[in-house]
Amino acid sequence: MRRFDWVPALTLTRPSGRRYERNLLSLPVSRASPAPPRVSIMIGTPETDRCECGASAGPLGVCVDYYHAVLAEEQGDPLMYRWHAPVVCAYLLQHPARAHQKYLDGQFRQLQLFLDLGLDAMLRLAAHQVTRNKRGGPGFDVAPLAAYAPLPPGGPPPRFRATFRDLPAGDGGFVSDGHPAYGRRIEAIAAATVESWLALR
Numbered sequence: 377m378r379r380f381d382w383v384p385a386l387t388l389t390r391p392s393g394r395r396y397e398r399n400l401l402s403l404p405v406s407r408a409s410p411a412p413p414r415v416s417i418m419i420g421t422p423e424t425d426r427c428e429c430g431a432s433a434g435p436l437g438v439c440v441d442y443y444h445a446v447l448a449e450e451q452g453d454p455l456m457y458r459w460h461a462p463v464v465c466a467y468l469l470q471h472p473a474r475a476h477q478k479y480l481d482g483q484f485r486q487l488q489l490f491l492d493l494g495l496d497a498m499l500r501l502a503a504h505q506v507t508r509n510k511r512g513g514p515g516f517d518v519a520p521l522a523a524y525a526p527l528p529p530g531g532p533p534p535r536f537r538a539t540f541r542d543l544p545a546g547d548g549g550f551v552s553d554g555h556p557a558y559g560r561r562i563e564a565i566a567a568a569t570v571e572s573w574l575a576l577r
């Protein structure tokens with residue numbers, strides 16, 4: 377056995393300090409022993425690049441990064457904020473681990489109403505609920521949503537045709553090519569969400 381005649385092939389991604397290096401070099405290593413495989417140590421926890429909805433990460437990260445960026449941008453853009461409700465419903469239905477399970481059925485029905493009757497109808501329904509609550513009405517009025525399909529059991533679906541990670545986020549933000557184009561993309565995500573959930577039936 378000899379000491380110090382072979383340096384282990386250990387790659388550190390940041391300077392480890394003299395003490396650590398000395399410990400490595402002081403390991404007794406036999407000349408005859410085969411070199412161990414090269415090891416790379418990553419400092420910190422590597423982020424997963426696969427989202428709960430099945431999508432791979434985009435330039436901004438996974439869907440939650442896109443979602444938070446959308447929520448931040450719409451705060452300063454009242455026109456973009458009009459799509460807030462379908463954005464929230466679609467995001468939670470594509471990532472139900474982040475949602476309150478008891479609200480998912482209502483959010484699923486709201487998304488169907490949005491696709492069926494349009495954004496204005498969804499906004500009118502939201503305004504109706506707010507007015508009702510201010511007047512002390514009994515909870516959420518489920519009557520306007522009764523005609524729509526309930527949330528199928530057995531979810532979440534493994535993948536969706538369109539996801540938040542697919543949203544283009546250029547220098548001009550999410551509405552760089554106009555609010556109608558942004559609205560069509562949110563509608564495509566909403567449609568993909570309902571489609572995949574309904575396929576579980």
Ligand SMILES: [Zn+2]
Binds near residue numbers: 427429430439470540
């Ligand atoms: Zn996702």
